Amino acid sequence: MKNIFNPKSVALIGASEEKNSVGLGLAKNILESKKDVFFVNPFKESVLGLKCYDKITDIKSKIDLAVIAVPAKVVKETVIDCVSKKVGTVIIISGGFKEEGKEEEEEEIKNILKENNISLIGPNCLGIISKDLNASFAPITPKEGSIAFLSQSGAIINSVIDKVGFSKIVSYGNEADLGLVDFLEYLDKDKDTKVISIYIEGLKDGRKFMEVAKKISKPIVLIKAGRSEKGKKAVGTHTGSLAGDYDVYKSAMKQSGVILVDTIEELLDISKALAFLPKCKNGIGIITNGGGLGILTADYCFQYGIDIPELNKETISYLDKKLKGVKNKNNPLDVIGDAMPERYGVAMEALLNQKDINSLIVISAPQAMTDHKENAKMVVEMRKKYPQKPIVCCFKEGDLEENNVPNYPDAMRAVKSIRSLIKNEQ
Amino acid sequence: MEILGFKETEIILSKYKIPFCKTEIFNSKEKALLFAQKIGFPVVLKVHGQRVFHKSELRGVKVGIENKEDFISSWDEMIKNVSGRNIEGLLVQEMVSGSEVAIGMKRDNQFGPVIMFGLGGIFIEIIKDFSLRIAPINLEESLEMIKEIKGFKILDGARGKEKVNIKQLAQILVNLSTLSIKEEKIKSIDFNPIIINKKRALATDFRIVI
Numbered sequence: 317m318k319n320i321f322n323p324k325s326v327a328l329i330g331a332s333e334e335k336n337s338v339g340l341g342l343a344k345n346i347l348e349s350k351k352d353v354f355f356v357n358p359f360k361e362s363v364l365g366l367k368c369y370d371k372i373t374d375i376k377s378k379i380d381l382a383v384i385a386v387p388a389k390v391v392k393e394t395v396i397d398c399v400s401k402k403v404g405t406v407i408i409i410s411g412g413f414k415e416e417g418k419e420e421e422e423e424e425i426k427n428i429l430k431e432n433n434i435s436l437i438g439p440n441c442l443g444i445i446s447k448d449l450n451a452s453f454a455p456i457t458p459k460e461g462s463i464a465f466l467s468q469s470g471a472i473i474n475s476v477i478d479k480v481g482f483s484k485i486v487s488y489g490n491e492a493d494l495g496l497v498d499f500l501e502y503l504d505k506d507k508d509t510k511v512i513s514i515y516i517e518g519l520k521d522g523r524k525f526m527e528v529a530k531k532i533s534k535p536i537v538l539i540k541a542g543r544s545e546k547g548k549k550a551v552g553t554h555t556g557s558l559a560g561d562y563d564v565y566k567s568a569m570k571q572s573g574v575i576l577v578d579t580i581e582e583l584l585d586i587s588k589a590l591a592f593l594p595k596c597k598n599g600i601g602i603i604t605n606g607g608g609l610g611i612l613t614a615d616y617c618f619q620y621g622i623d624i625p626e627l628n629k630e631t632i633s634y635l636d637k638k639l640k641g642v643k644n645k646n647n648p649l650d651v652i653g654d655a656m657p658e659r660y661g662v663a664m665e666a667l668l669n670q671k672d673i674n675s676l677i678v679i680s681a682p683q684a685m686t687d688h689k690e691n692a693k694m695v696v697e698m699r700k701k702y703p704q705k706p707i708v709c710c711f712k713e714g715d716l717e718e719n720n721v722p723n724y725p726d727a728m729r730a731v732k733s734i735r736s737l738i739k740n741e742q
Numbered sequence: 743m744e745i746l747g748f749k750e751t752e753i754i755l756s757k758y759k760i761p762f763c764k765t766e767i768f769n770s771k772e773k774a775l776l777f778a779q780k781i782g783f784p785v786v787l788k789v790h791g792q793r794v795f796h797k798s799e800l801r802g803v804k805v806g807i808e809n810k811e812d813f814i815s816s817w818d819e820m821i822k823n824v825s826g827r828n829i830e831g832l833l834v835q836e837m838v839s840g841s842e843v844a845i846g847m848k849r850d851n852q853f854g855p856v857i858m859f860g861l862g863g864i865f866i867e868i869i870k871d872f873s874l875r876i877a878p879i880n881l882e883e884s885l886e887m888i889k890e891i892k893g894f895k896i897l898d899g900a901r902g903k904e905k906v907n908i909k910q911l912a913q914i915l916v917n918l919s920t921l922s923i924k925e926e927k928i929k930s931i932d933f934n935p936i937i938i939n940k941k942r943a944l945a946t947d948f949r950i951v952i
Contacts, residue, residue, distance in 0.1 A: 519852050521852070522854070523853060523854050526876065558852060560851065563874055564856050564874060567874040571875060
């Protein structure tokens with residue numbers, strides 16, 4: 317796997333300057349990577365200013381990773397060249413194989429590489445992204461982060477790539493050789509990855525997936541597409557996999573300790589919480605500058621089995637002394653619409669000190685006088701002071717996620733994310 | 743795809759310790775009657791055949807047969823109802839009372855044998871209140887899957903109802919899981935219903951498809 321995620325040299329076969337082409341997208345991204353880059357295209361002198369070789373075998377240096385983006389009918393001969401060149405790993409971006417019913421062609425290519433001990437990603441994929449390497453035709457290179465994303469669909473990657481930071485992204489395509497479970501095993505040991513997010517339409521071998529997923533120590537968050545009859549039919553023509561029965565999937569994921577989510581939004585929300593924050597025990601404190609939002613949050617917590625402990629005597633007497641201008645001291649704690657950062661600070665400190673409060677949801681609704689940015693600073697400070705107690709926010713603005721504090725535009729999303737952090741809960 | 747014969751079914755159920763109500767298969771009315779008298783009325787009559795997938799639709803099930811006369815007329819009527827069908831015989835069963843649950847197994851093409859539990863009848867088909875697990879499962883997981891259904895309170899003594907023997911039910915699920923892993927040629931299994939009361943759980947209808 318080292319050749320895949322941390323190669324010294326990368327060759328792109330099928331580099332192109334043609335507008336809107338996959339070859340151009342790849343060429344741009346690979347050129348930006350901090351690697352020794354080589355382009356291959358027999359019909360071009362150069363692409364984006366870099367010389368093009370006629371064949372990969374014409375390159376003198378050693379090639380760790382070969383990225384193939386040529387028409388399906390010439391993939392086989394390109395692969396044979398890669399074998400002669402003794403490359404470390406091959407990514408086949410090109411489609412037109414199993415997903416179009418051409419299983420034999422895919423099998424043949426896979427076997428050629430296998431006989432020569434060269435591992436393969438794809439075919440029919442977007443490519444991969446790792447630290448200092450963007451070997452994909454994604455529209456941008458994402459921010460660095462600690463979420464790894466494995467996806468059966470390339471377009472899903474493109475739709476989330478600017479939303480959070482990633483450690484690694486893999487579009488694994490048809491899984492002719494390396495597949496989902498191989499990457500899971502690798503990522504469990506990857507020091508840059510804290511949480512593994514997955515988009516699937518079907519699984520090649522459900523039992524094998526369960527066996528591997530059970531052993532993975534990092535949290536896995538997964539979304540499964542192709543749950544309805546129409547959706548299942550579309551899966552067949554998209555990735556050529558079997559969609560299967562969603563009720564069975566639900567049980568399988570539960571049994572494997574995988575967090576199954578319904579939407580991409582939830583996939584990112586929960587992955588973010590797991591990447592930024594530690595796990596915690598049940599018991600939450602809610603701080604809000606708007607009573608209504610606090611009540612709704614309390615209702616959502618009840619819905620998801622999150623306890624909201626009563627404030628104890630010590631907490632109340634601390635608040636009586638320090639929290640000026642607030643009469644009712646309850647959990648949820650309403651610090652009132654005119655709350656300034658100091659009041660938030662006192663409230664957070666008080667609740668975080670109570671033993672059975674193990675996490676916080678802090679809400680900063682846009683009241684006329686609210687100073688979101690300063691409130692956010694206060695939250696970041698508390699995160700540092702109480703590192704074992706996770707805090708998630710519902711703020712209009714403020715530097716939160718930059719400081720590893722998840723911020724959600726809606727309280728329901730904050731509650732669902734906190735729930736994923738509570739031990740022995742899903 | 744066909745339903746496993748009664749004798750083979752009996753062997754499988756015994757081998758994997760799936761308790762079932764007193765049942766015997768007959769082609770002779772006289773012998774059947776003797777058995778019914780031996781186990782005591784009321785009894786149940788049911789058709790069994792390799793291709794008989796929907797017994798009720800054929801009018802091939804009669805419950806609550808109270809006496810000899812009732813038995814003889816029920817037998818004759820059922821033989822008429824299934825005439826022209828290739829059947830193995832008619833089952834004579836003891837009547838058991840208690841709550842009804844359903845347990846099943848089917849093979850998923852990606853995950854292999856899947857165990858299903860529900861309250862049976864409309865609860866599964868209409869309200870969709872059932873739980874699933876991929877086999878193998880242990881006793882703890884099986885208890886968890888029983889408690890997972892919304893209707894669990896019905897088995898747990900809600901509204902003065904009798905609390906049933908959950909532990910035995912859980913053991914049946916575990917045994918079914920073992921069966922499904924070991925007997926690969928079995929495509930699906932339905933125990934619907936399993937009658938369960940305070941003391942015991944017994945499969946009263948069993949369909950093993952090969």
